[in-house]
Amino acid sequence: MIEPFHIPDHKISMIVLSGAIGNFATVNGKTYSYFGGNNYLGLANHPLIKEAASKAIEKYGVNFSASRQTTGTADIHLELERGLSLFKGKDDSAVFASGYLGNSILIEVLRGGYSAIFIDESAHASIISAIRGEKASVYNYRHCDANHLGDLLQEHGGHLPLVITDGIFALTGEIAPLDKIYPLVKRHNGILVVDDAHATGILGKTGKGTPEHFSLQAEKNIYQTETMSKAMGGFGGFIAGSRELTDLIRQKSATYQASTALPPPVVAAGIASLKVLSEHPELRTDVLSKATWLREQVVTLGFRTTGNNTPIIPLFFDAPENAKSISLYLGDNGIIVPFMNYPVRHELHMIRITVSAAHTAGQSEVLLNLLKKWKLKYGNI
Ligand SMILES: Cc1ncc(COP(=O)(O)O)c(C=O)c1O
Incomplete structure (x- = not known):
């Protein structure tokens, strides 16, 4: 018999970190096995990246305190941009204050x-905010549904469409079906924008992201907005592309022009992270094989999750109490897997397991054993 469901009286307390994150993290004064965040390759506390950041502080201080447009451009910004261009196989790249701003900059x-925007209904908050106040018509297509997008493009023919989607969806880890979306965009002479915040360094043969995953990296009219804050373990947004595109960003984007340049330790961390990425491609294959295994195991235990192979494994529940309860239960047993309260449209309630290359097999086993125990206690809820 399934025991009556019980929610502990105490509320989920705010997770306050008091040390670096890795496969473990010190939260609210206690060390936990850590399956949260987006530190997919475990680079956020990498010794070489930290050393580069410290050295940059010694040489440059903590901030250039000016925008790139005025007096804030330093030699290390140019070095980072050259490195990103090389990594992406593009002519040039532009770095700026955050991945969040990338969508606004690109749309600007x-x-x-374009004369109409077609957006996945579960697109990230940064995409929604980038098109707020947009004069062009905006149409939502059903989540990851290329057929619906095709119908809308047909229905609103006569427009030059801009289609925008996450590459990997932040909450669910689903991969947008660009193999189906891009041919539609091409047929309608449109532009495809992919927010690849979670795919940079993860998807594709060389970690270039979702277009590379679908062998579309050489196609025209696909733009990516990316971040150094997740797999790369650093911080700051970037857009890589043609020289024409980066010139436009530097000349036309008020968001780019009027925000303070990325600070020295962050820039140096980005440069060092690119080096680690290029020297250790096994980190990417490692995190993906760990994620495949863990996803299979949670499905075997009877949890509902998504099917794409990415480091994000959500567990879905109909009622928020159930998702909160399992997160609390794991927390009480030494593991952080956060209940997701995040401003992106989603129907089910969830906890989000993040797999990192830094995780050990033992840690994943402990997590699975606890999930199994919880499932045995509460059944199929
Ligand atoms: C899909 C997506 N785009 C953009 C961002 C913003 O990136 P950043 O946090 O580096 O500003 C995030 C997450 O933070 C994201 O999940």
């Missing part, structure tokens, strides 16, 4: 090249 400079 592409304006005039």
Whole structure:
């Protein structure tokens, strides 16, 4: 018999970190096995990246305290941009304050090249905020549903479409079906924008992201917005592309022009992280094989999750209490897997397991054993 469901009286307390994150993290004064965040390759506390950041502070201080447009461009910004261009196989790249801003910057400079926007209904908050106040018509297509997108493009033919989607969806780890979406965009002479915040360094043969995953990296009219804050373990947004695109960003984007340049330790961390990525491609295959295994195991235990092979493994529940309860239960037993309260449209309630290359097999076993125990206690809820 399934025991009556019980929610502990105490509320989920705020997770306050008091040390570096890795496969473990010190939270609210106690060390936990850590399956949260987006530190997919375990680089956030990598010794070489930390050393580079410290050295940059010694040489440059903590901030250039000016925008790139005025007096904030340093030699290390140019070095980082050259490194990113090389990594992405593009002519040039532009770095800026955050991945969140990347969508606003790109939309700002592409304006005039499209007359309608078609957006995945579960797109990230940064995409929604980038198109707020948009003069062009905006249409939502059903989540990851290329057929629905095709119908909408047909219905609203006569427009030059800009289609925008996450590459890997932040909450669910699903991969947008660009293999189906891009041919539609091409047929309608449109532009495809992919927010690849979670795919940079993870998807594709060389970690270039979702277009590379679908062998579309050489296609025209696909733009990516990316971040150094997740797999790369650092911070700051970037857009890599043609020289024409980066010129437009530097000349036209007020968001780019009027925000303070990325600070020295962050820039140096980005440069060092690119080096680690290129020297250790096994980190990417490692995290993906760990994620495949863990996903299979949670499915075997009877949990509902998504099917794409990414480091994000959500566990879905109909009622928020159930998702909160399992997160609390794991927390009480020494593991952080956060209940997701995040401003992106989703129907089910969830906890989000993040797999990192830094995790050991033992840690994953302990997590699975606890999930199994919880399932035995509460059944199929
Ligand atoms: C899909 C997506 N885009 C953009 C961002 C913003 O990136 P950043 O946190 O580096 O500003 C995030 C997450 O933070 C994200 O999940």
